[in-house]
Amino acid sequence: MSILIRQARYLIRSADRVERDVDVLIHGRRIAAIGPNLEAELTTAGKMTVLDGRARAVMPGLINAHTHLYQCVLRGLHSDLPLEPWLQAVVFPYRRQARLAYPDEAMMVAASRAGCAEMLKNGTTAFIDMDSTIGAAWRAWQEMGIRGAAAFNVANAQIPPELVAPLADIQRRVLEQLAECRALAAETPTLSFMIAAASPQMCSRPLLEWIAATAEAEGIMIHGHCAETAVEFRETVDETGFTPVGWLAEAGMLTPHTSLAHCVHVTPADRALLAEHETIPVHCPKSNMKLASGVSPAPAMLGAGIAVALANDGPASNDLQDMFEEMRFAALLHKVEGQADALTAQDAFRMATEHSARAAGIDAGVLDPGRLADVVLLNLEQPHLAAPGEIVPLLVYCAQGRDVDTVIVDGRIVVAGGRLTLADEAEIVERARRLGAERYRAMTAG
Numbered sequence: 489m490s491i492l493i494r495q496a497r498y499l500i501r502s503a504d505r506v507e508r509d510v511d512v513l514i515h516g517r518r519i520a521a522i523g524p525n526l527e528a529e530l531t532t533a534g535k536m537t538v539l540d541g542r543a544r545a546v547m548p549g550l551i552n553a554h555t556h557l558y559q560c561v562l563r564g565l566h567s568d569l570p571l572e573p574w575l576q577a578v579v580f581p582y583r584r585q586a587r588l589a590y591p592d593e594a595m596m597v598a599a600s601r602a603g604c605a606e607m608l609k610n611g612t613t614a615f616i617d618m619d620s621t622i623g624a625a626w627r628a629w630q631e632m633g634i635r636g637a638a639a640f641n642v643a644n645a646q647i648p649p650e651l652v653a654p655l656a657d658i659q660r661r662v663l664e665q666l667a668e669c670r671a672l673a674a675e676t677p678t679l680s681f682m683i684a685a686a687s688p689q690m691c692s693r694p695l696l697e698w699i700a701a702t703a704e705a706e707g708i709m710i711h712g713h714c715a716e717t718a719v720e721f722r723e724t725v726d727e728t729g730f731t732p733v734g735w736l737a738e739a740g741m742l743t744p745h746t747s748l749a750h751c752v753h754v755t756p757a758d759r760a761l762l763a764e765h766e767t768i769p770v771h772c773p774k775s776n777m778k779l780a781s782g783v784s785p786a787p788a789m790l791g792a793g794i795a796v797a798l799a800n801d802g803p804a805s806n807d808l809q810d811m812f813e814e815m816r817f818a819a820l821l822h823k824v825e826g827q828a829d830a831l832t833a834q835d836a837f838r839m840a841t842e843h844s845a846r847a848a849g850i851d852a853g854v855l856d857p858g859r860l861a862d863v864v865l866l867n868l869e870q871p872h873l874a875a876p877g878e879i880v881p882l883l884v885y886c887a888q889g890r891d892v893d894t895v896i897v898d899g900r901i902v903v904a905g906g907r908l909t910l911a912d913e914a915e916i917v918e919r920a921r922r923l924g925a926e927r928y929r930a931m932t933a934g
């Protein structure tokens with residue numbers, strides 16, 4: 489299968505490399521060539537799809553480096569709370585009602601499919617989901633054609649007692665899930681597995697050390713929350729004598745293959761640790777704003793050469809899974825203290841593409857020959873995009889997810905004309921709405 493994008497009005501290879509009026513040729517899963525008049529390079533008579541790029545910006549797919557898809561059905565519940573009371577009001581009742589430490593299958597699948605539909609339509613081609621713990625959800629991702637990393641979320645402290653499992657049970661379950669995920673990924677390489685620490689103070693020291701050792705032994709990446717709130721920072725310092733970042737470093741959790749959501753409350757010494765270990769902080773500006781968690785020093789971390797990624801975080805604390813909006817909030821948030829170039833449009837774009845690709849461990853985020861063919865075609869023929877300015881700032885400050893026309897993941901067209909090609913959107917919406925209503929009734933009755 490080949491795809492030829494003809495005469496892209498803009499080809500955004502990366503935040504700083506833009507070309508005009510060029511073709512993009514995709515063979516199989518990867519970009520084969522970029523340049524003018526590539527139809528001449530088509531020597532095989534194989535099946536080929538030709539897309540007209542003349543009214544399009546062609547850009548790398550956006551990568552949401554941290555989310556919780558099960559929360560798609562928990563939007564609108566107990567808004568305007570800070571993180572810790574919000575966990576007590578929304579997340580823990582949901583899990584308690586599910587009678588397991590992990591969300592149940594039908595809900596997880598319905599919520600996953602709704603979240604994947606939303607992300608794909610908004611130009612997100614890959615994501616890291618913390619909490620997806622069942623093969624049925626992973627198969628749903630595969631069927632819809634999106635690239636997903638299942639970051640298995642573990643915790644054994646500071647959560648309701650009925651949700652705490654013995655350490656040996658957690659370890660067994662993680663390894664079982666890793667084996668299942670690997671078996672599925674052998675069929676569809678868009679799937680990968682990570683181990684995620686819920687947060688430094690929600691995992692015992694033995695559990696953190698086990699995560700670090702297992703990730704290294706199995707060759708998988710580490711994910712998790714870190715330094716999200718002032719409460720977490722204070723409690724971790726009180727209990728361990730270390731900051732949250734410092735405590736993870738002590739446990740061997742900081743590696744170049746580790747990504748940490750939030751990193752709001754980090755000290756200059758923490759920043760030096762993150763830089764030293766090449767660990768990837770994941771900035772979630774909208775979630776931090778909604779939960780009043782504080783402002784991440786993302787500009788200072790970028791300035792220290794750290795590859796800060798970007799993410800929406802869960803749908804119950806953002807609440808949109810729209811990386812265009814997230815780029816805009818990232819670029820705007822850090823200007824309010826008086827420095828207009830604190831975090832530029834190019835910085836935000838790079839975070840949502842190249843840096844998030846590093847967090848997700850995928851060879852994407854940049855459009856160059858040999859890279860994975862995760863590509864978005866954005867419709868420029870609209871009133872708010874009819875401007876001759878620089879294309880990357882134009883997209884960061886003006887574009888919205890609904891401007892996305894075509895999405896290609898792993899060389900396959902999964903959104904065409906703004907519609908999903910591999911799934912029934914109406915059925916996805918109906919199922920999420922119905923199961924979400926059932927769960928909400930059960931939660932509020934309990």
Ligand SMILES: [Zn+2]
Binds near residue numbers: 555556618713749
């Ligand atoms: Zn999160």
